[in-house]
Amino acid sequence: MTAAEEKIAPPRKRLFISLMGLTCLILVGLIFLIWWVPNRGLANIHPNLPHIVGIAVAVLSGVAILGTGLLVLTTALGKDIFFTRFMRLVVIKFLLPVIEFVGRMLGIDKDGIRQSFIAMNNSLVISQRQKISPDRILVLLPHCIQLFDCEIKVTGDINKCVLCGRCDIKGLVEISRKYHIDISVATGGTLARKVIVEKRPKLVLAVACERDLTSGIKDCYPLPVIGILNDRPFGPCFNTTVDVGKIDDALSQILLIDDPATADS
Numbered sequence: 001m002t003a004a005e006e007k008i009a010p011p012r013k014r015l016f017i018s019l020m021g022l023t024c025l026i027l028v029g030l031i032f033l034i035w036w037v038p039n040r041g042l043a044n045i046h047p048n049l050p051h052i053v054g055i056a057v058a059v060l061s062g063v064a065i066l067g068t069g070l071l072v073l074t075t076a077l078g079k080d081i082f083f084t085r086f087m088r089l090v091v092i093k094f095l096l097p098v099i100e101f102v103g104r105m106l107g108i109d110k111d112g113i114r115q116s117f118i119a120m121n122n123s124l125v126i127s128q129r130q131k132i133s134p135d136r137i138l139v140l141l142p143h144c145i146q147l148f149d150c151e152i153k154v155t156g157d158i159n160k161c162v163l164c165g166r167c168d169i170k171g172l173v174e175i176s177r178k179y180h181i182d183i184s185v186a187t188g189g190t191l192a193r194k195v196i197v198e199k200r201p202k203l204v205l206a207v208a209c210e211r212d213l214t215s216g217i218k219d220c221y222p223l224p225v226i227g228i229l230n231d232r233p234f235g236p237c238f239n240t241t242v243d244v245g246k247i248d249d250a251l252s253q254i255l256l257i258d259d260p261a262t263a264d265s
């Protein structure tokens, strides 16, 4: 994994990987029990039945272990080895709820698991190494990134910002102009979905809190979403901030531009 990739998908994903390994072990244990318990009686039906069921159980366990190993390898190497798109489906639709349940049983903080899931999702999206033209990328921001008492409302058009620098909108406008990409400010999940339907991007780069990013990634599937967490120095939904450098790093990896420095020319 490159230093830039590490910045966007930091080692937080280790928690998700550990929980995934644990979930895999629990699943394999359950699969074994499902075979072992009735196995005592299977031979009474047919003498070969225990062997046939045993092979099926071994194959299922192998798929679970191989799948987990492949997922760990893909995110560790940052490369699309096999079936990355399918693995994203498995992680988002099936593994996340199970891992959230296992994490809850172990008393692990919900937001910690979500941060880890977002980092894992980012790794999988970036490992596909797609190159997308600027007009097919949408950056979605929450409205709380804008300074609460700024008199200009940038919800409809971020370019209305006069770049006073009192909030991170200034840096984000500069990024939008540098890469010629669309940046929208959404006042909630419903508006965010409307913007996505209207603009039909090939990739969304979203800034939000753990909860909104996790639900956004789930709702948008199969559309790839890179999630960047905001910082909340004054509590949730009020004068939040974001590391603009992380957005720049993510865009420079997925944009169809050889040299980002030439993007202005």
Ligand code: SF4
Residues within 6 Å of the ligand: 146, 147, 150, 151, 152, 154, 161, 162, 163, 164, 165, 166, 167, 168, 169, 170
């Ligand atoms: S940078 Fe200044 S003008 Fe722009 S949105 Fe923030 S406070 Fe308003």
